[in-house]
Amino acid sequence: MRREITDQAPPSARQRLLTLTTHRRVLQIGSVLVFLLAWWAITRFGNINPTVLPSPIDVFHQLIVTNQCTTSETGRVRCGAQDYYLWQHLLATLQRIGVGVGAGTIVGVLLGWLLGISANARAVVEPYLGFLRALPPLGYIGLLIVWFGIGDVSKVVLLFAAVFPTVAVGxxxxxxxxxxDWIRAAKTLGANSLQILRRVTIPAALPHIITSIRIGTGLAWSAIVAAELNDGIPGIGGLAYISGTQLDTALTIACIIVIGITALIIDQLLIRLERRCTPWVGK
Structure with a gap:
């Protein structure tokens, strides 16, 4: 009798959440498979020039061969692409992204906090932040090269400029x-300035800050190809640009896929960080 009641009981919230998550994963994986199948069918039966649109098999082949050494008919050994393995290109880009996003986040948070507590500073600096946010990366890459050269400094500064205004505004x-009212309530309960900062101000501002870091990181990834246009080897953005100029479309698409997947993974990590640091949001 007890077993029958248990079987007839409605599923728990945890079970419903698990079912919903599984359903979403199935939809996501299924949509990817359908997309790949349609892509393959178009290139297989559509009589399309591989230079215009290579098949997914060709792209996957590039992902493999650019991470290993091959021997040509003349006996020359070639490793990776542009003398670097694909993972080395990605690692070089991640290092630039890390420095640019890290510096942009630190400076952006400090400046944004200063503007939040000082109306005078906000009145002076806020228009400049709006101006910087409106500028596309390609708009000042030439100027940065003149100022800092074609090395990594100009690339990191470009990524910093893509992240910093967004984080500051967030x-x-x-x-x-x-x-x-929250601050007055905390003072009524006897909280000092440090306790108000820790218990009230930071928890309230943290969701905005983390969201702005997510957006800024996405902007940095969208600017990486522009950052690595000049002397971007090793670099996944530089490799995508050079392979495009050489009409190696399969390698270009492979680089784009690597950039997209890496950016997606980092974004998911930031989402997890946001949920861990701000578990009260949405409840």
């Missing part, structure tokens, strides 16, 4: 979102 919005 931090500013987070600080301004703190309600004065």
């Amino acid at each position: 931090t500013l919005a987070g600080v301004l979102s703190v309600k004065q």
Whole structure:
């Protein structure tokens, strides 16, 4: 009798969440498989020039051969692409992304916090932040090369410029979102300035800050090809650009896929960080 009641009981919230998550994963994987099948069918039966659109098999082949050494008919041994393995290109780009995003995040959070607590500083600096946010990376890459050369410095500064304004504006919005009623309530309970900062201001601003870091990181990935246009080898963006100029479309698409997947993984890690640091959001 007890077993019958248990069997007839409605599923728990945890089971419903697991079912919903599994359903989403099936839809996501299924959509990818359908896309790959349609891509293969178009290139297989559509009589399309491989230079215009290579098959997914050719792209997958590039992902393999660019991570190993091959011997040509003349006996020359070639390793990777442009004398670097694909993973080395990705690692070089990740290092540039890490430095640019890290510096942009630190400076952006500090400046945004300052603007949030100082109306005078906000009135002076906020228009410049709007100006920087509106500029596309390609708009000042030439100027950065003149100032810093074609080495890694100009690339990192470009990535910094893509991240810094977004994080600063997000931090500013987070600080301004703190309600004065919360601060007065904390003071009524005897909290000092440090406790208000730790218990009220930072928790209230943190969701905005992490979201702005996610957006800024995405902007950095979208700017990486522009950053690595000149002397971008090793670099996954530089490899995508050079392979495109050489009409190696399969390798170009392979680089784009690697950039997209890597950016997606980093974004998912930031989402997990956001959920861990701000578990109260949405509840």
